[in-house]
Amino acid sequence: MIDSIARPTAAIRARPVLGAASVVALFVALWMALIWSPPDAAMGNVVRILYVHVANAWLAYLAFVVVFLASIAYLWTKRPAFDAIAVASAEIGVLFTGLTLVLGSIWAKPTWGVWWSWEPRVVTTAVMFAMYVGYLLLRNLSNDLERRATRAAVLGIVLVVDVPIVHLSVTWMNALHQLPTVLRPDLSPTLDPRMLASLVAMTIAFTIVYAYLMTARVDIERRRQARIIEARA
Amino acid sequence: MTIARIWRIAAREALAERGHPDGFVAAITFVATLILVESLAVGPLAAGQPPVAAALFWIAMAFAAILATTRSFDRELEDDAIDAILALPGGRDALYGGKVVALTALLALVALVGGLLSGVLLSLAIALPGHLALVLVAGVLGLPPVIVLFVTLALRLRARGALVPILALPVLVPQLVAATNGTAAAIVGDATGALGWTGLLIAFALVYSVLGLTIVPTALE
Numbered sequence: 001m002i003d004s005i006a007r008p009t010a011a012i013r014a015r016p017v018l019g020a021a022s023v024v025a026l027f028v029a030l031w032m033a034l035i036w037s038p039p040d041a042a043m044g045n046v047v048r049i050l051y052v053h054v055a056n057a058w059l060a061y062l063a064f065v066v067v068f069l070a071s072i073a074y075l076w077t078k079r080p081a082f083d084a085i086a087v088a089s090a091e092i093g094v095l096f097t098g099l100t101l102v103l104g105s106i107w108a109k110p111t112w113g114v115w116w117s118w119e120p121r122v123v124t125t126a127v128m129f130a131m132y133v134g135y136l137l138l139r140n141l142s143n144d145l146e147r148r149a150t151r152a153a154v155l156g157i158v159l160v161v162d163v164p165i166v167h168l169s170v171t172w173m174n175a176l177h178q179l180p181t182v183l184r185p186d187l188s189p190t191l192d193p194r195m196l197a198s199l200v201a202m203t204i205a206f207t208i209v210y211a212y213l214m215t216a217r218v219d220i221e222r223r224r225q226a227r228i229i230e231a232r233a
Numbered sequence: 234m235t236i237a238r239i240w241r242i243a244a245r246e247a248l249a250e251r252g253h254p255d256g257f258v259a260a261i262t263f264v265a266t267l268i269l270v271e272s273l274a275v276g277p278l279a280a281g282q283p284p285v286a287a288a289l290f291w292i293a294m295a296f297a298a299i300l301a302t303t304r305s306f307d308r309e310l311e312d313d314a315i316d317a318i319l320a321l322p323g324g325r326d327a328l329y330g331g332k333v334v335a336l337t338a339l340l341a342l343v344a345l346v347g348g349l350l351s352g353v354l355l356s357l358a359i360a361l362p363g364h365l366a367l368v369l370v371a372g373v374l375g376l377p378p379v380i381v382l383f384v385t386l387a388l389r390l391r392a393r394g395a396l397v398p399i400l401a402l403p404v405l406v407p408q409l410v411a412a413t414n415g416t417a418a419a420i421v422g423d424a425t426g427a428l429g430w431t432g433l434l435i436a437f438a439l440v441y442s443v444l445g446l447t448i449v450p451t452a453l454e
Contacts, residue, residue, distance in 0.1 A: 075451055
């Protein structure tokens, strides 16, 4: 049991490759975003924050959907690996949701004239951030491996309800925040082709970074689980 | 039969509350104190504005619901009764369902007293009392499924008192917004608005009740 938990999986063995790919992809995406893509007609160079802001938000969605899927898988199979995936993804999701809020605030100042606006997308994102901080808090308050994993899995399933609310809030309610420009209902992005290519490149780069961080964090969690089981035996 | 067990747990809860009404007394005292203190803090004139009065009332109700639910589970833990209930076949579903039913009844009473108190203290002129009653019922129905779920998740954890509001309040945001807007609409005479928000509150209550009955039994050990 302990051996199987501590044994590195294929994904963890791929970490050096993912690390190198992250550096290359980020370098290319940054070049595209900062140099190759044109400035916006209205916002000028301020628009360049879009590339990291949207990529951050995408990663937050992705991370919390992975928490949801890993939580279902844990309740279904009771395999600790899924709990490790859930906690790793939740931590990364909280980090990137926090960065999304900070970057959004920095972008809001020159475009909306304020650091913070009580508009639906911003507020629902802040609520989502608070929810997943609560998820991490719940995990930290229990030392029992199985109980902690079960409670966290139930919470991981309940909290995912907020992810579509955050994404669709700008469509449901009149708001300052711009409507979706890429993931639109009619699947026709409204961005300049070079801007769209830069945004896609940045999103791919961030997704590779997510995969790299996941392999590192899952590895740490698997070792922690093995230590707890060893201490209990 | 799970429904019969749910009623049995709810009836047991009502009996316990009738014997020692500490949950009800704590909740009603808390709502009254919070309405009074909040109204003083923002000033009676501002607190008397329908949206502000409605928001103060529902925030007080949310915290009172957390208080009453925590107290209810504390009573089970003190008596070691919870392990016996969980050991019964279907006991986990019945515990969740029974607590939701009992807490809903208790909160209905708290909402009635708290609502009257708000109306008198803030001199609220209610244009649509029937609609207001509907919003209150729907708002009360929306709180327990979520709060019982989170109190169950935090059961036997240290720092539970702090953890439950941290977990529950962000999830309750849609219910609080809907209940506040619905109540304000009923006070000012907007029937369509009040009914619309009531429908939303009932939808949330249904979604979280089904979700709770489906997954909470898994979380109970």
